Amino acid sequence: MRSADLPEVRSIHLFQDMEEATFDAILKAAYFQTFPDHVDLIQEGDPADFLYVVVEGCVELFATSNDRETTMAMVPPIGTFILAATLKDAAYLMSARTCQRSRILMIPSEDIRAALKKDKAFAAAIIWELASCYRAVVKEHKSLKLRTGVERLANRLLRYHNDQGRNGSLLLPHDKRTLASLLGMAPENLSRAFNTLKPFGVKVDGARIHLDNLPALETLAKPNALIDDRTI
Amino acid sequence: MRSADLPEVRSIHLFQDMEEATFDAILKAAYFQTFPDHVDLIQEGDPADFLYVVVEGCVELFATSNDRETTMAMVPPIGTFILAATLKDAAYLMSARTCQRSRILMIPSEDIRAALKKDKAFAAAIIWELASCYRAVVKEHKSLKLRTGVERLANRLLRYHNDQGRNGSLLLPHDKRTLASLLGMAPENLSRAFNTLKPFGVKVDGARIHLDNLPALETLAKPNALIDDRTI
DNA sequence: AGGGGTAATTGATCAAAATCAACAGTGCGG
DNA sequence: CCGCACTGTTGATTTTGATCAATTACCCCT
Numbered sequence: 001m002r003s004a005d006l007p008e009v010r011s012i013h014l015f016q017d018m019e020e021a022t023f024d025a026i027l028k029a030a031y032f033q034t035f036p037d038h039v040d041l042i043q044e045g046d047p048a049d050f051l052y053v054v055v056e057g058c059v060e061l062f063a064t065s066n067d068r069e070t071t072m073a074m075v076p077p078i079g080t081f082i083l084a085a086t087l088k089d090a091a092y093l094m095s096a097r098t099c100q101r102s103r104i105l106m107i108p109s110e111d112i113r114a115a116l117k118k119d120k121a122f123a124a125a126i127i128w129e130l131a132s133c134y135r136a137v138v139k140e141h142k143s144l145k146l147r148t149g150v151e152r153l154a155n156r157l158l159r160y161h162n163d164q165g166r167n168g169s170l171l172l173p174h175d176k177r178t179l180a181s182l183l184g185m186a187p188e189n190l191s192r193a194f195n196t197l198k199p200f201g202v203k204v205d206g207a208r209i210h211l212d213n214l215p216a217l218e219t220l221a222k223p224n225a226l227i228d229d230r231t232i
Numbered sequence: 233m234r235s236a237d238l239p240e241v242r243s244i245h246l247f248q249d250m251e252e253a254t255f256d257a258i259l260k261a262a263y264f265q266t267f268p269d270h271v272d273l274i275q276e277g278d279p280a281d282f283l284y285v286v287v288e289g290c291v292e293l294f295a296t297s298n299d300r301e302t303t304m305a306m307v308p309p310i311g312t313f314i315l316a317a318t319l320k321d322a323a324y325l326m327s328a329r330t331c332q333r334s335r336i337l338m339i340p341s342e343d344i345r346a347a348l349k350k351d352k353a354f355a356a357a358i359i360w361e362l363a364s365c366y367r368a369v370v371k372e373h374k375s376l377k378l379r380t381g382v383e384r385l386a387n388r389l390l391r392y393h394n395d396q397g398r399n400g401s402l403l404l405p406h407d408k409r410t411l412a413s414l415l416g417m418a419p420e421n422l423s424r425a426f427n428t429l430k431p432f433g434v435k436v437d438g439a440r441i442h443l444d445n446l447p448a449l450e451t452l453a454k455p456n457a458l459i460d461d462r463t464i
Numbered sequence: 465a466g467g468g469g470t471a472a473t474t475g476a477t478c479a480a481a482a483t484c485a486a487c488a489g490t491g492c493g494g
Numbered sequence: 495c496c497g498c499a500c501t502g503t504t505g506a507t508t509t510t511g512a513t514c515a516a517t518t519a520c521c522c523c524t
Binding site: 175176177187188190191192194195206 | 471472473474
């Protein structure tokens, strides 16, 4: 892999506390590859041979059943995916595809499992990461069960707005089809949900969204730290 | 705690491989208490002071937002809950209440965290447990996003039927209101969903359900191992 | 600049699910 | 035994969201 990426990979939570020797061993076993846009990386049901790290680009995790498909999560750099399947040596529950040209680090699952047995700090980091992933899905699940589509969109906009500096405007990080699927609605309904939010100061200009009446939007959204705050 | 319960607690996956000394230390720090029916054990947002183990009875995990409430999971004996919050020393994302008279083991979170630092086997068990919990929520989430209410019910019935010996009949483990909330639907819609399933051989007699046409039900349900099989 | 393809929007319609209201069945306590 | 509370069921209605169809807007490409 490019040596310039090394410190970045090392700096993510999962790897930062591990011993130098463990990190070296893992990197030695790993593959580093660049994929074009829209390439399938893994398919749900397949055995979890690798842990994936997105170094550049972006990866969509999605799931399928009954000819229906839904986006489960988007993984930006530097992020890992399907840690749980890797650790349990089980089948992937989600499929993954690139949604941009992406540089991906692939670490054989058995090397991950070997490393965590040897390296206490790595085991601790994995526990932390798994607990965080678990809580993230629980929050998603709560959102879907407790909120309407419009409310989910409103809160998602507030989240992006926070992430991007709270300056009254935000850029959607994914295209609207993907956002719709992520929020659990049809693309058409996302359009309509944006219209519903217009009286609450939400102006849409392509991927650029302006929030002109934050108090009104927050009144409608009723954001809840135990759903929307990803830091807890 | 009653010495008769000890082997049972010890036998669950989370505790079975840990060192004797670690188990003793944890038990010494733990509280063991019996609660009546319908007692609130924890409230979402509270700091995770304890890891809970249901030894007898049953506990409902639920979440709230906007004056709405939904059942997230039911924890039968012998099961633990809110492990992730305990490990991250974070706020609970879910509330818990007994739904029967229940005997509960409460282990201070700091003792859990101390134990996993000392005991490698315990750390490994926690990783396994967390990965399993994560995958369980992912499956729930997939079910909710990819299936209609009737489909979720059909698959849930097939699951209970499998658990209870595949003999053409099953007993609902919870009351119908709870089941409805668990499946993400209103109680009225659960009733109607049962009616929808009548032509597929589903006969309802209180909590006793008869499945008289398994092939037909399976055709409708389209069970999917990556959603419905809790063993993978 | 023109053309082709994709994403997004809009409208119309349909299906799914929530809500409101009423009522039957059950179990409990007086 | 009766009334009361609770669960579950049914019907009517509304809301929400999905689907189908058509159109528009926007890129990208040469």
